[in-house]
Amino acid sequence: MKLANFSEVLTRTSPSICASACQGNCACKAYAHVDGSNQCLVWTKDVFNLQQLEEDDSEGNTFYLRLAASDIPNGSSSKSNKMIIFGAVLGSLGVIVLVLLVVILILKYRRRTRMREEKGDGTLAAFSYRELQNATKNFSEKLGGGGFGSVFKGALPDSSDIAVKRLEGISQGEKQFRTEVVTIGTIQHVNLVRLRGFCSEGNKKLLVYDYMPNGSLDSHLFSNQVKEKTVLGWKLRFQIALGTARGLAYLHDECRDCIIHCDIKPENILLDSQFCPKVADFGLAKLVGREFSRVLTTMRGTRGYLAPEWISGVVITAKADVYSYGMMLFELVSGRRNTEQSENEKVRFFPSWAATILTKDGDIRSLLDPRLEGDEVDIEELTRACKVACWCIRDEESHRPAMSQIVQILEGVLEVNPPPFPRSIQALVDTDEDVVFFTESSSSSSHNSSQKHSHSSSSSSKKTTNDNSTA
Secondary structure, three states: OEOOOOOEEEOOOOHHHHHHHHHOOOOOOEEEEEOOOOEEEEEOOOOOOOEOOOOOOOOOOOOEEOOOHHHOOOHHHHHHHHHHHHHHHHHHHHHHHHHHHHHHHHHHHHHHHHHHHHHOOOOOEEOOHHHHHHHOOOOOOEEEEEOOEEEEEEEOOOOOEEEEEEEOOOOOOHHHHHHHHHHHHOOOOOOEOOEEEEEEEOOEEEEEEEOOOOOEHHHHHOHHHHOOOOOOOHHHHHHHHHHHHHHHHHHHHHOOOOOOOOOOOHHHEEEOOOOOEEEOOOOHHHHHHHHHHHHHHOOHHHHHHOOHHHHHOOOOOOHHHHHHHHHHHHHHHHOOOOOOOOOOOOOOOHHHHHHHHHHOOOOHHHHOOHHHOOOOOOHHHHHHHHHHHHHHOOOOHHHOOOHHHHHHHHHOOEEEOOOOOOOOOOOOOOOOOOOEEEEEOOOOHHHHHHOOOOOOOOOOOOOEEEOOOOO
């Protein structure tokens, strides 16, 4: 350095003695030892005109400036500086990570939105378990349950309500489960609950359906559950019976593979906001596969709807659904469980009473739900419904009509003949007897008698189907 002005010159001394002389004087602000003259210079007043020279300048000297201890950099300060720098780097990395997370969330949201939009085109959505967990608020609102699992209410990000069925006891592999679910997902019918998507993660198997705001048929039908629910009028009940028959006919006859529901009952008939019936859990027997017979054994709560062939152990066909439908149709008419006893009745099993009324030409209105008193009831529709129900619960499955034929009867296209008394109720009908099942409404009774043994396989406008025909 080029030394500052206004220095004080001490005696000639060594550099160490010069340093000690300044350090021992509290007024000393700086010092320098001039090598050439061996002088010690100190500054006790302000330091002026101190200049830095080039390193190779021979006129330069080393200048020592006195500082407070707090002004001298030490190891801790260096660490602090390093920590500040490290914190700044971490802050930058945090911002970058945050930006990446935002980008990922946006991409996932767009993917989900696109997935939801694709569902409108008839494709199934593959949900993650976490998505359905969030949609159902960790499965907090339970709508119901059965032998195959529990159902919970949820809502998708687009605010549409869904019903999530968490399957239990399903052991199929991932590939098999997805294949079967996709098969069911391609089924679209106005009277079937639409499958919107599924989840398959390890042993977690879930199905996602449209939510039905009016719940299941049983909650409206039976008096001990009605409370604030709407009492269904006859016209609405008949439309529910017809819609359910159309949905089952579609499953049995119009799908690539015949799908047997195996658990038709009021609990599995759901009602949308307009009370349009939707068959729920269709195809579940197909999903369960070989284990279905074992699972069914545990479902004795619905034994009142099981066809006799379940007990006999024979191969189950679509006619098992027909039997269950007939038992449910009786309950639609009476407004009570078939095995419940009403206050003013001695008969405990309602189908036996209905069969007696039909075979003895009794008052058909006496079968009707007492709550419908005063309601405008179409007697012809009521009679057709009761006759169809009796035909559906025939012991021999070959004597039962197909669901497609039931639809035609309820629509009035075919006229149903009086049914024989079911053998399971009273052993009055021989298994080999030939009984005219139904004819078209345009056919006369004489034509019915002459065509007693014919099979309705042609497209003739006047056809008959006998009691022994198979679907």
